[in-house]
Amino acid sequence: MATTSPQPADVLGRRALNRAFLARQLLLTRRTMPTEEALEHLVGLQAQAPIPPYYGLWTRLKDFRPAELAGLLTERRAVRIALMRGTVHLVTSTDCRRLRPCLQPFMERSLTTTFGKDLNGLDPAKVAAAGRELLEQSPLTVGDLSASLRTTWPDHPASAFGNVVRSLLPVVQIPPRGVWGQSGQTTYATAEDWLGAPLDPEPDIDALVLRYLAAFGPATVKDIQAWSGLTRLREVTERLRPQLVSFRDEDGRELWDLPSAPRPDPDTPAPVRYLAPYDNAILSHADRTRIISDEHRKAIATKNAVIPGTILVDGFVAGAWRTDRARGATTLSVQLFHPVSKRRRAELTEEGERLLLFASDGAAGRELRIADT
Known part of the structure; x- marks a missing residue:
């Protein structure tokens, strides 16, 4: 993969940003990499739902097997915890210990801005201390934890206690939650x-x-x-300026980067990829047009903020996908946002069949449906 070294004044167009981003997200070529290493390289995987992280690694790593990630969770080498943007991420245990302190200011700020009405008359610090005392005795489901805390503060909704504990304490969701092939209630431990x-x-x-x-x-x-x-990060990038290189995007905004990071030629071929639901690849920029157009962002938007699986064609989102199971059969349904060439459709079919095999654990009874606009 060619890597260029533009001068600081160079402008990076949308395709240049796209290819650089795909390279770093392990989406230009599947990589042979230990699952734990991939998790750390990606700074975790967004994990509001239990299964998407498995799809996220499947689309990035060669020969990924669900047992690899499930084993990290059961062996306590990886955990599910609220981190970036206050959303649940699946990260290595090492990253849990070093990332959560960095993000604690956001967690505390979002508690009052998002759940302020439920906190009237509560002292969040006292609730958190009581929650820690309970959790130090044994892990608890969200329901049991909230019910126990509500005996002390009966005039507040149960949801308030879970939000306080999740925001002020570094609580992880323990297995079997998040383990492939298993199910379980959200159960917290510190x-x-x-x-x-x-x-x-x-x-x-x-x-x-x-x-x-x-x-x-x-x-x-x-x-x-x-x-x-987090906020006020400009002072951080200015402090780091001697270690970074600077570019501009097509609108003149300053872009920061690592000197040795990959920046492939904008014409580098990009294969079809099926991104997981909630994939950070489409959620981690203020300007997401490097991978999804504003029009297609609206197409996948839902009132309850559910982010479906999406499809990359030539590096950009070109459709959405979902799987359904009924009567022992697994169906993968693909909805394209615009027509694609015969070659790309063949890629979609081949990659979709691979995803079906993965999603169904190899069970018989699989169907792929690709619908045009």
Whole structure:
């Protein structure tokens, strides 16, 4: 893969940003890489639902098997925890310990901005302390934790207690939640108890920004803030300026990047890829047109913020997909947003058949449906 080294004043067009981004997201070629290493390179996988992280790794890694990720969770080498933007991510245990302290200011700020009405008359610090005391005795489901806390504060909705604990305490969702082929209620333990180690005592925001650029760059300050939920990061990029290179996008905005990060030729071929639901590849920039047009963002938007699986054709979102299971059969339904060439349709079919085999665990009874606009 060719890597260019533009001068600081160079402009990076949309296709140049796209190819650089795909390279860093392991979406130009499937990689042979340990699952744990891939998780750290990607700075975790968004994981509001249990299964999408498995699809996210399947589309990026050669010969990925669900047992590899499930094993990390059951062996406590990976966890599910609220991190960037306050959303649940699946990260390595090491990243849990170093990322959560960096993001704690956002978690505390979002508690009052998002759930302020439910907190009237509550002292969140006291609720969090009571929650920690309960969780130190044993892991608890969200329902049981909220019910126990509500005995002390009976005039508040049960949802308030889960939100306070999730925001103010580093709580992880423990297995079987998130384990392929299993199911379980959301059950919390504190990260310290579950991992048997404290969180890093000194948050390293500089390292967080550098890792974002390695996985998502080149990017503006607004992009970094949109991904993390943190604010006032311009002072961080200015502090890091001697370690970075600077570009401009087509609208004149300054883009930051790592000097040695891949920036392939804009004409580098990009294969068809099926992105997981909630995939960070389409959620981690303020300006997402490097991978999805504003028109197609509207096409996948839902009132309850469910982000479907999407399809990349020539590096950009060109459709959405979903799987359904009924009577022992698995169906993969693809809805294209615009016509594609015969060659691309053949790629969609081949890749879709592979996804079907993965999603169905190899069981018989599989059907692929591709619908045009």
